[in-house]
Amino acid sequence: MSMAAPSESSNAGLGLQQRRPHALGERFISILLMTAAALSVVTTFAIVLSLAGDTVAFFREVSVIEYLTGTLWTPLFSNPRFGIWPLITATFMTSAIAMLVAVPFGLAIAVYLSEFASLRARSLIKPLLEVLAGIPTVVYGYFALTAVTPFLRGFIPEIKSFNSLSAGLVMGVMIIPIVASLTEDAFNAVPRGLREGAYGLGAMRHEVALRVVFPAALSGVAAALLLALSRAVGETMIVALAAGQNPTFTLDPLVPVSTMTAYIVQVSLGDTPYGSIGYKTIFAVGATLFIITFAINFGSTLIVRRFRERYD
Amino acid sequence: MPVLINVTQKERETEPISEEMGVVDRANVVLETQRLSVFYGNFKAIHDVNLSFQKNKITALIGPSGCGKSTLLRALNRMNELVPSARAEGAVLYRGHNLYAPNVDPVEVRRRIGMVFQKPNPFPKSIYENIAFGLRINGWKGSKAEMDDIVERSLRRAALWDEVKDKLKQLGTSLSGGQQQRLCIARAIAVEPEVILMDEPCSALDPIATLKIEELMIELVKQYTIIIVTHNMQQAARVSDYTAMMMMRPDRSGEVIEFDTTETIFTKPKDKRTEDYVSGRFG
Amino acid sequence: MATSEIRRNFAPAEDMSFDAIQGSRRLKGMLLVAFSILALAVGVGMVLTLLIDVLVRGLPWLDWQFLTSFDSRFPERAGILAAMVGTALTIVITVIVSLPVGIMSAIYLEEYARDNWFTRLIEINIANLAAVPSIIYGLLGLAVFVRFFGLNRSILAGGLTLALLVLPIIIVVSREAIRSVPNGIRQAAYGIGATQWQTVWHQVLPVALPGILTGNILAASRAIGETAPLVTLGALTFIPFLPKDLLDRFTVLPIVIFNWSSKPQREFHDVAAAAIIVLLGILLLINLLAIVLRQRLRKQF
Numbered sequence: 001m002s003m004a005a006p007s008e009s010s011n012a013g014l015g016l017q018q019r020r021p022h023a024l025g026e027r028f029i030s031i032l033l034m035t036a037a038a039l040s041v042v043t044t045f046a047i048v049l050s051l052a053g054d055t056v057a058f059f060r061e062v063s064v065i066e067y068l069t070g071t072l073w074t075p076l077f078s079n080p081r082f083g084i085w086p087l088i089t090a091t092f093m094t095s096a097i098a099m100l101v102a103v104p105f106g107l108a109i110a111v112y113l114s115e116f117a118s119l120r121a122r123s124l125i126k127p128l129l130e131v132l133a134g135i136p137t138v139v140y141g142y143f144a145l146t147a148v149t150p151f152l153r154g155f156i157p158e159i160k161s162f163n164s165l166s167a168g169l170v171m172g173v174m175i176i177p178i179v180a181s182l183t184e185d186a187f188n189a190v191p192r193g194l195r196e197g198a199y200g201l202g203a204m205r206h207e208v209a210l211r212v213v214f215p216a217a218l219s220g221v222a223a224a225l226l227l228a229l230s231r232a233v234g235e236t237m238i239v240a241l242a243a244g245q246n247p248t249f250t251l252d253p254l255v256p257v258s259t260m261t262a263y264i265v266q267v268s269l270g271d272t273p274y275g276s277i278g279y280k281t282i283f284a285v286g287a288t289l290f291i292i293t294f295a296i297n298f299g300s301t302l303i304v305r306r307f308r309e310r311y312d
Numbered sequence: 313m314p315v316l317i318n319v320t321q322k323e324r325e326t327e328p329i330s331e332e333m334g335v336v337d338r339a340n341v342v343l344e345t346q347r348l349s350v351f352y353g354n355f356k357a358i359h360d361v362n363l364s365f366q367k368n369k370i371t372a373l374i375g376p377s378g379c380g381k382s383t384l385l386r387a388l389n390r391m392n393e394l395v396p397s398a399r400a401e402g403a404v405l406y407r408g409h410n411l412y413a414p415n416v417d418p419v420e421v422r423r424r425i426g427m428v429f430q431k432p433n434p435f436p437k438s439i440y441e442n443i444a445f446g447l448r449i450n451g452w453k454g455s456k457a458e459m460d461d462i463v464e465r466s467l468r469r470a471a472l473w474d475e476v477k478d479k480l481k482q483l484g485t486s487l488s489g490g491q492q493q494r495l496c497i498a499r500a501i502a503v504e505p506e507v508i509l510m511d512e513p514c515s516a517l518d519p520i521a522t523l524k525i526e527e528l529m530i531e532l533v534k535q536y537t538i539i540i541v542t543h544n545m546q547q548a549a550r551v552s553d554y555t556a557m558m559m560m561r562p563d564r565s566g567e568v569i570e571f572d573t574t575e576t577i578f579t580k581p582k583d584k585r586t587e588d589y590v591s592g593r594f595g
Numbered sequence: 596m597a598t599s600e601i602r603r604n605f606a607p608a609e610d611m612s613f614d615a616i617q618g619s620r621r622l623k624g625m626l627l628v629a630f631s632i633l634a635l636a637v638g639v640g641m642v643l644t645l646l647i648d649v650l651v652r653g654l655p656w657l658d659w660q661f662l663t664s665f666d667s668r669f670p671e672r673a674g675i676l677a678a679m680v681g682t683a684l685t686i687v688i689t690v691i692v693s694l695p696v697g698i699m700s701a702i703y704l705e706e707y708a709r710d711n712w713f714t715r716l717i718e719i720n721i722a723n724l725a726a727v728p729s730i731i732y733g734l735l736g737l738a739v740f741v742r743f744f745g746l747n748r749s750i751l752a753g754g755l756t757l758a759l760l761v762l763p764i765i766i767v768v769s770r771e772a773i774r775s776v777p778n779g780i781r782q783a784a785y786g787i788g789a790t791q792w793q794t795v796w797h798q799v800l801p802v803a804l805p806g807i808l809t810g811n812i813l814a815a816s817r818a819i820g821e822t823a824p825l826v827t828l829g830a831l832t833f834i835p836f837l838p839k840d841l842l843d844r845f846t847v848l849p850i851v852i853f854n855w856s857s858k859p860q861r862e863f864h865d866v867a868a869a870a871i872i873v874l875l876g877i878l879l880l881i882n883l884l885a886i887v888l889r890q891r892l893r894k895q896f
C-alpha cells in the first residue's frame with residue numbers, strides 16, 4: 001500500500017505515527033478485557049463438563065432406559081432403583097401450582113402497571129415488587145413450612161406436614177414479581193401508535209389493554225412465562241423445606257414428594273463420599289435439570305427472536 | 313481498519329476539483345481529500361470527494377440533509393472509525409501526509425484536527441477539568457500554574473472567560489447551551505489543534521448564542537483553520553471564505569457538486585442545483 | 596355495509612351528549628383493575644404476614660447471646676456467630692472476584708466488542724448463564740473448585756462459586772449503566788485525541804459508576820441470600836467454630852436458617868425466625884446503602 005503523495009516516509013516529522021508505549025498499553029488492555037468477557041464462555045463449558053463427567057460415570061452403572069422410564073427412585077437403598085419420574089412429577093407439580101398462582105396475578109399486575117397505573121402508583125409498586133423479589137428463597141421456604149402448611153391444615157385436615165401444595169403456592173408468590181416485571185417489559189415493547197390508534201377509536205383502557213396490547217405482546221408474554229417456569233423448575237429451597245424429600249410417584253398435592261432440586265440437597269446434606277453412586281446421582285439429576293431448564297430457556301429465546309422479526 | 317486504495321499515477325491525473333477551478337492557493341492548503349469515499353457497510357455515503365482546505369480560512373460544507381456532510385467531516389479526523397461498519401477509501405492529506413496511511417495513529421490525528429459537535433457535549437466535570445483533560449491525556453506535564461494559565465487562555469480565546477472565571481469548579485454541564493458550546497470550543501483549542509471541525513455547532517443554540525459563536529469563529533480563524541457544516545445559509549454566507557456544495561447522487565451517496573469562494577457560490581453559482589439550494593428553493 | 600346501516604348502530608347524530616360510557620363496558624375495566632389490586636394485595640399481604648410472623652416468633656430470641664454464640668443442639672444456646680462470619684467472608688471473596696471480572700466484561704462488550712460471532716457467542720452465553728438454576732452452580736463448584744482445584748468444601752470454594760453465579764447479573768447491570776452514558780461524552784473525548792482506554796477510564800466509567808455500583812450491591816445481596824449452591828457444594832450446617840483461614844470449612848446464614856427450619860422442634864423454628872430477622876436486616880441495610888450511594892453519586896445531567 002502506498003500513496004503517490006510524499007507521505008509515508010516522512011510523516012515521522014509530523015509525529016502522526018503511533019506512540020509506541022500507549023499503543024502497546026491499549027492493546028494489552030483490550031486483550032485483558034476480552035479475556036474477562038470470555039470467562040463466561042469458560043463457565044458454560046465448565047458447567048457442561050462437570051455435569052457430563054459424573055453423569056457418564058453414572059450411566060456406566062445404571063441403564064439409561066431404567067433412568068428415563070422407571071417410576072421408583074431409591075438410589076440409596078440396599079436394593080437401589082433409579083427411575084427419575086418421581087422427581088420429575090414432583091418438580092412439575094410444584095412448578096404448575098406456582099404458575100397457577102403467578103401467571104394470573106403477575107399478568108394482572110403487569111397490565112395494571114403498563115396501562116393503568118399513574119406515575120405515583122408505579123413509583124410505589126415497582127420498589128414493592130423489587131422487595132418481594134429480593135427476599136431469599138430460604139425465607140419463603142421457612143414460611144411455607146412453618147406458617148402456610150399449618151394454615152392450610154385448617155381447611156384441609158388431611159394435608160401432610162410436607163406437601164407440594166404449600167410449597168407451590170409460596171413459590172407462586174415468590175415468582176409473581178418475575179412474571180410481572182418480565183411481562184411488563186413485553187407490554188412496554190408494544191408501539192405507542194397501536195395504543196393511540198385504539199384510543200382514537202374510542203376504546204377504553206381495559207379494552208386497549210386486553211384487545212390491543214395483550215395480543216400484540218403475546219409472544220413476549222409467552223417468552224416471559226417460560227423464563228418464570230424455568231425459575232420455578234430450578235427453585236430449590238422452598239421445595240426442599242416444604243415439599244419434603246420422599247420420592248413418591250404421585251400427583252397428589254397433599255403428600256410429601258421430592259423434586260429434582262430437593263433430592264440434590266438431600267444427598268448433599270448427607271455424607272456421600274466422592275465416587276459413590278449416590279454422589280453420581282446428583283450429577284445425573286443435575287444434568288437432567290440443566291437440560292430441562294435449558295430447553296425451556298431456549299424455547300423462550302426462540303419466541304423472543306420471532307417476536308422481534310414481527311416488529312421490524 | 314480503513315482501507316486505502318492505491319492511487320495510481322493514472323488516477324492522479326484526474327485533478328482534484330479545487331485545483332481544477334483554481335480557487336485555492338495551493339501553497340496554503342492544510343488539509344486535502346483525494347478521491348475520498350466513505351462506506352457504512354455496503355452503503356457508500358460519500359463518493360470520490362476531492363477538496364482542499366486553506367489555512368486560516370473557514371470552509372463551509374452545505375447541502376441537503378443526508379448528503380454526507382457529517383460523514384465527510386468526520387472522515388477528516390478519522391472520527392468515522394468509531395462507527396464499526398464505517399470504512400474509508402482514498403486519502404486525506406494533512407500537510408501532504410496521508411492520514412489513512414497504516415502507521416498513522418487516529419488518536420494523534422484527532423489531537424491535531426479537533427472537533428466541535430452539533431449538541432454541546434461538555435464532560436460532566438468541572439469547567440476547569442473540561443479543559444485540562446485534553447492536555448493531561450496528551451501527556452502534558454507542567455505545573456499547576458501553567459495549567460491555570462492555559463485554561464484561562466483557552467477560555468479567553470473562546471470568549472467565555474468573563475462569564476465563568478468565578479465558577480471554574482462548577483460542572484461544565486451546568487452552563488447554558490451557548491456557554492456549553494463555547495466551553496467545547498475552548499476544550500478543543502486547549503490542545504492546540506491546527507484544524508477545527510465543526511458539525512452544525514449552532515443548531516442547538518438561540519440566535520444570540522449563535523451570533524457569539526460566529527464572532528468567535530471569525531476571531532479564531534486567524535490562528536486556526538476551520539471547516540464547518542451548516543444548514544444555515546446566512547451563516548455560511550456570513551462566516552465562511554469557501555463553500556463546498558454537496559448533493560446526493562441517484563445511488564444516495566453524496567458528492568461535492570461545486571466548490572468555490574463563498575461569494576461565488578452565493579452570487580453566481582455554476583450549478584443550477586447550487587443556485588436552487590442557496591436561494592432556498594430546494595431541500 | 597352501507598353507511599346508513601352502520602350509523603344506525605350508534606347514537607343519532609343530533610345526540611350531542613358526551614355522557615359517560617355504558618355501565619357494563621365500564622364495569623369490565625373496573626373488574627380488571629380490582630383484580631390487579633387484589634393480586635398486589637395477595638403478594639404484599641403474604642410477605643407482610645411473613646414479616647410479622649417472623650418478627651413475633653424471632654424477636655424474643657434475638658439478643659446479644661444469639662449473635663455471639665456458635666450453633667448448639669439446644670435452641671436456647673444456639674447462635675449465629677459462625678454463620679455471620681461465614682457469610683461475610685464468602686461475600687467478600689465473591690465481590691472481589693466477580694466485580695472486576697464483571698465490570699471488565701461489561702466494558703469489553705459495550706465499548707470494545709465488534710459485532711462478530713465471538714461477541715454474539717459471549718452475549719448468548721451470558722443470557723443463558725443468567726437463567727441456569729443456582730443449584731447447578733453448586734454442582735459446578737463441587738466438581739471444579741472443591742474437587743478439581745482441591746479447595747475442599749471451603750470458604751474460598753464457596754465464594755468463587757457464588758462469584759460465577761452473580762457474574763451474569765453484574766455484567767448485565769454494568770452494561771446497562773455504561774450504555775446509558777451519553778455518546779456525546781465519548782465523541783468529545785475522542786475528538787480531542789483521547790485513546791479508547793483514556794475515554795473509558797476518565798469519562799465513561801465515572802459517569803457509569805453510580806449505576807454500576809448500585810447494580811453490583813444488589814447482585815451481592817442476591818449472593819448473600821443464596822442457599823442452594825452452597826448446600827450442594829457441601830458447606831456444613833453445623834459449625835461450632837470460627838474459620839482459621841479461607842480454606843477452612845464454613846457455614847452461612849441462609850444455611851443455618853435452612854437447618855433450623857427443617858428440625859422438628861418448634862423452638863428451632865423460632866430461632867430460625869431470629870436468624871431470618873438478622874438476614875433480612877442485613878439485606879435491608881445493603882439496599883439502603885445502594886439507594887444512598889446512588890443518590891450521592893448521581894451526576895447532574
Ligand SMILES: Nc1ncnc2c1ncn2[C@@H]1O[C@H](COP(=O)(O)OP(=O)(O)OP(=O)(O)O)[C@@H](O)[C@H]1O
Pocket residue numbers: 352357376377378379380381382383384395397
Ligand atoms: N452510523 C451510520 N451507519 C450507517 N449509515 C449512516 C451512519 N451515519 C450516517 N449514515 C448514512 O450516511 C448518509 C450520510 O449521512 P450524514 O450524517 O453524513 O448526512 P448529513 O449530510 O450530515 O445529514 P444532516 O444534514 O441531516 O446532518 C445518510 O444516508 C445516513 O443514513
Ligand SMILES: [Mg+2]
Pocket residue numbers: 381382383511
Ligand atoms: Mg450531519
